[in-house]
Amino acid sequence: MFAQIIKALRLKAKMNQETLAQMLDVERSTISRWENGSSTPTMTMLQKIAEVFDVSYDILLGKDISDVNSEEISVPILGSVRAGVPTEAVEDILGREYIPASMAKTGEYFALRIKGDSMSPRMLEGDIVIVKKQSDVSDGEIAVVTVGRDDATIKKISKHEDGITLIPFNEAYPAKFFTNREIINLPVEICGKVVELRGKF
Numbered sequence: 001m002f003a004q005i006i007k008a009l010r011l012k013a014k015m016n017q018e019t020l021a022q023m024l025d026v027e028r029s030t031i032s033r034w035e036n037g038s039s040t041p042t043m044t045m046l047q048k049i050a051e052v053f054d055v056s057y058d059i060l061l062g063k064d065i066s067d068v069n070s071e072e073i074s075v076p077i078l079g080s081v082r083a084g085v086p087t088e089a090v091e092d093i094l095g096r097e098y099i100p101a102s103m104a105k106t107g108e109y110f111a112l113r114i115k116g117d118s119m120s121p122r123m124l125e126g127d128i129v130i131v132k133k134q135s136d137v138s139d140g141e142i143a144v145v146t147v148g149r150d151d152a153t154i155k156k157i158s159k160h161e162d163g164i165t166l167i168p169f170n171e172a173y174p175a176k177f178f179t180n181r182e183i184i185n186l187p188v189e190i191c192g193k194v195v196e197l198r199g200k201f
Contacts, residue, residue: 003037004105005060009053010035011073012101023052036108073104077111077128080152097128097198108133110192112144112152118168119154123197129154130196135189142194147178148186154194164188 010020010031017031024031024045033039041049046060074096097111114127123129129144137143139159144152145166155166155176163179178188 003035007035008073008104072098073101074098075109075111118170118173120170122169128198129194131192132195133192137193144191146189
């Protein structure tokens with residue numbers, strides 16, 4: 001819970017990780033670890049964080065999230081995605097999209113601009129999808145996937161005992177099956193689940 005709350009407060013304050021790190025006299029990597037949930041601050045540091053954002057301990061500890069949920073939260077629009085790379089480290093950020101703060105506190109999200117027409121007519125080039133960052137999805141869901149060193153692709157996932165199939169919506173493109181061995185060796189990695197499509201006109 002703390003990871004989502006501090007990120008929501010930082011974005012609400014229109015502050016990047018470097019700025020917050022300077023205000024708290026810590027490394028930027030420390031902020032990143034707090035936001036991805038791999039570490040938590042000490043009680044002394046929590047006091048400093050509360051002072052920076054002018055909030056109470058209750059808000060930081062998730063007991064009162066009304067202030068956090070009062071506005072929408074921005075997420076980066078990425079031109080490309082590579083597995084294992086934090087969204088903060090991606091250089092080709094094309095802009096921002098906004099999601100409800102209530103959604104933002106359930107996980108890490110990013111937006112991705114559609115390239116090509118393999119998912120048409122449902123998803124067109126230039127459309128934006130909102131993606132929840134996660135390493136797996138259920139059978140039949142739409143995911144952002146990287147294959148080897150290629151940029152991410154968006155496909156419907158079909159799971160089998162011996163592998164997975166990446167299925168485009170455009171019938172002009174073939175589905176691609178990958179064995180369990182190929183999934184490990186290439187690798188084939190799921191970066192997130194597509195949760196929303198925002199068409200552009």
